[in-house]
Structures are given as structure tokens and as C-alpha cells.
Amino acid sequence: MSHHSHEEIHGIGYGILVLVWLGLVVLTGVTVVASGVHVPALAVVIALLIAATKSSLVVSYFMHLKYESRIFHVILLMGIVTIAIFIGLTFFDVLFR
Amino acid sequence: MKNIREIALEEHHDFVGAKMGMWLFLLTELILFTGLFILYAMYRVRHAAEFHAAATELDVVIGTINTLVLLTSSLTVAVGIEALKRRNRKLAKWMVLLTVLFALTFLVNKYFEWSAKIHHGIFPGADELLSRSQGEIIYFNLYYAMTGLHGLHVLVGMGILLWVYFLIARKPSEKVVVAPPNIEYLKGAQLIASKGEQESWVIDEIKDDVVEVEVVIKKDPKKAGVDIPNIIKLENAGLYWHLVDIIWIFLFPLFYLIT
Numbered sequence: 087m088s089h090h091s092h093e094e095i096h097g098i099g100y101g102i103l104v105l106v107w108l109g110l111v112v113l114t115g116v117t118v119v120a121s122g123v124h125v126p127a128l129a130v131v132i133a134l135l136i137a138a139t140k141s142s143l144v145v146s147y148f149m150h151l152k153y154e155s156r157i158f159h160v161i162l163l164m165g166i167v168t169i170a171i172f173i174g175l176t177f178f179d180v181l182f183r
Numbered sequence: 184m185k186n187i188r189e190i191a192l193e194e195h196h197d198f199v200g201a202k203m204g205m206w207l208f209l210l211t212e213l214i215l216f217t218g219l220f221i222l223y224a225m226y227r228v229r230h231a232a233e234f235h236a237a238a239t240e241l242d243v244v245i246g247t248i249n250t251l252v253l254l255t256s257s258l259t260v261a262v263g264i265e266a267l268k269r270r271n272r273k274l275a276k277w278m279v280l281l282t283v284l285f286a287l288t289f290l291v292n293k294y295f296e297w298s299a300k301i302h303h304g305i306f307p308g309a310d311e312l313l314s315r316s317q318g319e320i321i322y323f324n325l326y327y328a329m330t331g332l333h334g335l336h337v338l339v340g341m342g343i344l345l346w347v348y349f350l351i352a353r354k355p356s357e358k359v360v361v362a363p364p365n366i367e368y369l370k371g372a373q374l375i376a377s378k379g380e381q382e383s384w385v386i387d388e389i390k391d392d393v394v395e396v397e398v399v400i401k402k403d404p405k406k407a408g409v410d411i412p413n414i415i416k417l418e419n420a421g422l423y424w425h426l427v428d429i430i431w432i433f434l435f436p437l438f439y440l441i442t
Contacts, residue, residue: 114251
């Protein structure tokens with residue numbers, strides 16, 4: 087099969103999964119501490135950036151996307167683009183009404 | 184020993200197709216929650232100060248604990264999937280059970296959180312809440328709608344994981360029915376079967392009036408292999424569970440940490 091068939095069969099090691107979990111716990115701590123930042127606009131951006139980073143860790147490793155074939159990446163991209171259009175157009179409407 | 188992929192090919196299982204179906208379903212879930220997140224964003228832009236004031240009433244400690252509980256449950260289900268792929272049924276079983284317990288912990292925490300709020304008269308339509316500013320009313324209505332829908336997903340995910348747990352834990356057994364025309368081979372044969380622990384008895388010859396013989400073969404779960412369909416089911420249950428985790432990753436800072 088393909089060059090990454092090894093990963094598909096055995097998936098990823100338990101060690102990597104635990105490392106990803108540790109990363110997620112640390113990022114949770116960071117987001118709680120960072121919420122004390124007294125610049126509201128900045129606080130939202132930081133919170134969302136951390137949430138996005140955590141999500142991408144979950145998607146890549148826990149949900150295995152890193153080791154899936156290209157079509158799965160396309161499917162997720164499709165979803166993200168759809169959501170971006172929804173959010174973008176709604177903000178465009180609300181902010182410039 | 185054949186690897187999982189080779190067995191899957193032999194037995195015509197489709198890992199990729201099954202997972203793709205799940206991913207497409209998860210996209211619809213994502214869009215469902217996006218609608219609510221957009222609603223939240225628009226109202227927060229309009230009532231920024233009131234949202235911040237209302238958020239101070241949520242308990243950051245419980246929120247953080249629940250975040251850690253869900254993150255850890257994501258780890259346990261991921262480890263469970265890996266274990267099952269490596270045919271370590273025992274570890275997989277424990278990990279899935281642990282995931283279910285974490286899900287339950289999350290829901291119990293949520294129950295205490297909600298009931299404390301409801302006790303203080305903060306729930307949609309309550310007089311106490313309606314006497315407050317419009318921004319705060321919207322904040323708490325959204326809080327109940329979004330964490331409620333998320334909680335429902337936790338409940339569903341917990342149910343699915345519990346179901347998969349029983350599938351994995353079940354003693355593999357096969358029922359074999361010997362029916363015509365093959366029953367002809369048994370006619371005239373004597374069956375010796377054991378009844379209970381020690382007593383064994385001889386069934387009479389299989390006579391002409393016997394049309395079917397049913398045999399249940401039970402296997403030792405420790406020696407039996409892992410059912411491929413169970414791996415696929417656990418993988419898809421895991422994907423669903425991780426989505427539930429991701430939704431919470433966004434809900435947590437947006438509701439608890441905007442003070």
C-alpha cells in the first residue's frame with residue numbers, strides 16, 4: 087500500500103497521545119491565565135487563537151487527521167471555508183448596517 | 184500474524200468509507216454549532232459590557248475542571264482506539280469505560296452548575312433574570328442553549344461509547360445452525376454433550392424427525408481476535424467524542440473567561 091500504511095495500521099504511539107494531552111492541559115492553563123489580560127479586544131483574539139490551536143491538536147492527533155488520506159483534509163477544509171463564509175458575511179452585515 | 188488492514192481487505196471492511204461518512208456527519212454538527220456561535224458573537228458585539236458582567240457569575244473553577252475532564256476523556260478514548268487496533272482488548276475496554284465515567288463526571292458537574300444558577304433564579308424566563316439588562320438576559324439564554332445542546336451531545340456520546348464498550352467486552356460467540364441438506368450427515372450420529380459442569384449425557388441418535396441442530400460456539404475472549412467492525416465503531420464513536428471536546432474548547436473561554 088502507500089508509504090504511510092504503517093501509521094494507518096498501528097496508528098500513533100501512546101506516548102504521542104499523552105504528549106498531545108499534556109499540551110492541551112498546558113494550553114488550558116494558558117488560556118485561563120491569559121483571560122486576565124485587560125485589553126478586551128486582545129483577550130478575545132488570544133482566547134480564540136488558543137482554542138484554535140487546541141482544536142487543531144485534537145483534530146490532527148486524537149482524530150487522526152494527520153495520518154488520513156488527502157480527501158479527509160479536503161472535507162475538513164470544505165467545512166472550515168463554509169463556516170468562514172457564514173461568519174464573514176454575517177459580520178459584514180451586522181458591522182456595516 | 185496478519186495485520187488489521189489485510190484482514191479488513193479480506194473480510195471486505197471499509198475503514199475509509201466508514202470514517203468518511205462520520206466526518207461528513209461531523210461537518211453538519213459543526214455547522215449546527217456555528218449558527219449558535221454566530222448568534223453569540225453578534226450579541227456580544229452589541230452588549231459587550233453586559234456579557235462581561237454576566238460572565239463573572241459563572242464558576243471558572245468548575246469550568247476549568249470540566250475542560251480538563253473532557254480533554255482527559257479525549258485522551259482515554261484515543262488510547263482505547265489504538266489499543267483495540269493493536270488487539271489489546273483489555274486495555275481498550277478499560278479506556279472506553281474510563282471515557283464513559285469522565286463523560287458522566289462532566290454531566291454531574293454541569294448538573295450542579297445549572298442547579299445552582301436555577302436556584303438563584305437565573306434561567307430563561309425567570310423573573311429574577313428578566314429584571315436584568317437585555318445583554319445579561321441574552322447571555323444567560325445563550326449559555327443555557329449552547330451548553331445545553333453541548334450537554335445533550337455529551338449524553339449521546341456517552342451512550343454510544345457505552346454501547347461500544349459492551350460490544351468490545353462481549354464474549355465472542357457464534358451460533359451455527361446445521362440444517363438440511365447438511366443435517367443428513369448428522370443423522371444416525373450420536374452427540375455427546377456436557378450439561379452443566381460435570382454431568383455429561385448422550386443425546387439419542389439424531390433421528391429423522393430432527394430437522395435442525397443449533398450449536399453455540401463461545402470463544403475465550405483472551406484468545407479470540409478483535410472484531411474489525413468493533414474497531415470501526417469505536418473509531419467513529421471516538422471521532423464524535425472528539426468533536427464534543429472541540430465544541431467545549433470554544434465554549435469554555437467564550438462563556439467563562441470573558442470577565
